[in-house]
Amino acid sequence: MKVLENLNFSKAIIELLPKLLGEALHIVVITTIVGFLFAIVFGFILALGRVSKKKALNHIIILFQEFIRGTPLLVQMVYIYYVMPLFIEIFASIIGISGFKVSMGSMTAGIIGLGINYGTYISEVIRSAIISIDKGQKEAALALGFSNAQAMFKIVIPQAFRNSVPVFGNYLVMMVKDTSLMAYITAQEFLMTTKAYTAQTFLTIESYTILAGVYLAICIPLAFAIRILERRLNRGRR
Amino acid sequence: MPLLEVKKLQKKFGDLQVLKNINLSIEEGEVLVLIGPSGSGKSTLLRCLNLLEVPTDGEIIYNGENILTHKFNVRTYRQSVGMCFQNFNLFPFMTVIDNVTYAPIHILKKNKEDAVEKGMQLLQKVGLADKAKVYPETLSGGQRQRVAIARALAMEPKIMLFDEPTSALDPELVGDVLNVMRELADEGMTMAVVTHEMGFAKDVADRVIFMDSGYVVEDSSPAEMFTNPKNDRTKEFLSRVLNK
Ligand SMILES: Nc1ncnc2c1ncn2[C@@H]1O[C@H](COP(=O)(O)OP(=O)(O)O)[C@@H](O)[C@H]1O
Numbered sequence: 001m002k003v004l005e006n007l008n009f010s011k012a013i014i015e016l017l018p019k020l021l022g023e024a025l026h027i028v029v030i031t032t033i034v035g036f037l038f039a040i041v042f043g044f045i046l047a048l049g050r051v052s053k054k055k056a057l058n059h060i061i062i063l064f065q066e067f068i069r070g071t072p073l074l075v076q077m078v079y080i081y082y083v084m085p086l087f088i089e090i091f092a093s094i095i096g097i098s099g100f101k102v103s104m105g106s107m108t109a110g111i112i113g114l115g116i117n118y119g120t121y122i123s124e125v126i127r128s129a130i131i132s133i134d135k136g137q138k139e140a141a142l143a144l145g146f147s148n149a150q151a152m153f154k155i156v157i158p159q160a161f162r163n164s165v166p167v168f169g170n171y172l173v174m175m176v177k178d179t180s181l182m183a184y185i186t187a188q189e190f191l192m193t194t195k196a197y198t199a200q201t202f203l204t205i206e207s208y209t210i211l212a213g214v215y216l217a218i219c220i221p222l223a224f225a226i227r228i229l230e231r232r233l234n235r236g237r238r
Numbered sequence: 239m240p241l242l243e244v245k246k247l248q249k250k251f252g253d254l255q256v257l258k259n260i261n262l263s264i265e266e267g268e269v270l271v272l273i274g275p276s277g278s279g280k281s282t283l284l285r286c287l288n289l290l291e292v293p294t295d296g297e298i299i300y301n302g303e304n305i306l307t308h309k310f311n312v313r314t315y316r317q318s319v320g321m322c323f324q325n326f327n328l329f330p331f332m333t334v335i336d337n338v339t340y341a342p343i344h345i346l347k348k349n350k351e352d353a354v355e356k357g358m359q360l361l362q363k364v365g366l367a368d369k370a371k372v373y374p375e376t377l378s379g380g381q382r383q384r385v386a387i388a389r390a391l392a393m394e395p396k397i398m399l400f401d402e403p404t405s406a407l408d409p410e411l412v413g414d415v416l417n418v419m420r421e422l423a424d425e426g427m428t429m430a431v432v433t434h435e436m437g438f439a440k441d442v443a444d445r446v447i448f449m450d451s452g453y454v455v456e457d458s459s460p461a462e463m464f465t466n467p468k469n470d471r472t473k474e475f476l477s478r479v480l481n482k
């Protein structure tokens with residue numbers, strides 16, 4: 001087996017790993033953190049819209065959710081990266097600003113894509129957590145003299161959030177892995193960096209094994225940390 | 239003038255008319271006990287009294303003011319009406335003392351020390367001062383209900399509503415809750431209590447109201463109600479619950 005004899009892991013580790021743990025890691029971490037916060041805020045807003053009594057708002061949000069869930073995340077990212085700038089330019093020229101050039105950074109597009117996509121899924125988690133809180137909780141708050149909004153934000157939503165944390169954790173780990181899709185919109189994240197390195201060195205087996213190892217080294221401890229956090233939050237629950 | 243007066247009150251859920259022409263009044267310091275078969279509308283009536291349900295017709299007059307007009311401040315009103323539910327509805331993510339002080343701090347804007355001091359007095363009163371720092375999940379049903387009473391009292395209400403406060407409890411835990419309620423009544427708290435505890439009704443009530451299918455069928459003193467009921471439906475109900 002010539003291939004196996006020629007394996008050169010030490011070279012690949014020395015050359016590729018610093019690249020992965022440098023700029024690429026930076027991109028992955030920032031994208032995940034910002035993208036995830038965006039997803040939670042966005043998901044939260046969608047969920048509030050869904051539990052509100054405004055029928056029209058409900059329908060608009062449902063339509064939007066179907067739209068996001070019915071298309072692949074990769075396509076959404078590509079759309080945001082390549083098509084959105086064109087739309088903005090067209091819109092700019094319609095309202096009379098000519099020669100307006102928009103360039104969308106690949107990381108920005110990644111963050112927006114991940115945020116919207118994950119936010120859509122997370123909104124369903126938050127929504128079902130909100131409606132699963134016993135109606136008596138809100139009534140007790142109202143009976144004490146809290147307003148509807150206060151009862152919601154001070155009593156119902158904190159409990160719903162707490163109940164959602166385990167699921168949030170799973171989504172966070174998934175998001176780390178899905179940053180790899182940004183390779184298709186030219187972001188120099190792990191996959192793109194590894195691909196570029198193999199193209200130069202042909203150390204295919206070594207490079208992609210290292211790549212997989214890097215994802216594992218991030219995702220396993222992360223999942224573990226989330227489980228600990230979850231246990232902490234479980235204190236004081238019925 | 240009664241503290242609270244209900245006139246020709248009606249409540250429909252869709253096509254289902256649950257309250258049909260309810261008239262009653264509660265004087266300050268009075269203990270009113272509501273009895274009646276399940277489904278007769280007792281909870282709905284109580285919930286109408288603090289507007290957790292909005293009546294479809296009629297009037298509720300509190301201190302001479304109709305609370306069903308648009309300009310009436312529902313939130314301020316609810317602050318003066320304490321409510322205890324069958325299922326306690328304590329806030330599970332807060333300790334016992336936080337449950338008690340949360341509304342005074344956030345609604346009445348009391349400072350924390352004062353709220354805690356008052357809260358501890360109330361917990362003392364319901365016999366649970368030693369449980370201040372624990373979460374509700376660690377308490378028995380009877381203890382939870384007593385915390386719920388302390389929580390309601392912390393808002394210094396003018397009237398307390400109790401909706402079957404002991405129905406979800408194991409029989410041996412009922413007594414502690416009823417004793418707390420008895421004490422409240424002795425201190426002159428105005429109370430409206432839905433209960434199946436006929437002993438409590440006999441001893442503590444100033445007036446007993448028997449409800450059936452959305453009507454107030456009989457409204458009299460406990461002595462009258464339990465020894466000499468006028469209406470056949472009242473007789474039938476009482477013989478059923480008293481002979482159990
Ligand atoms: N939110 C609601 N929607 C529809 N029907 C209700 C609602 N609340 C109560 N009811 C109905 O009203 C009737 C009276 O209920 P309730 O006031 O709870 O009676 P009670 O407390 O005397 O047992 C029952 O038939 C019940 O099914």
Ligand SMILES: [Mg+2]
Nearest residue numbers: 280281282402
């Ligand atoms: Mg009831």
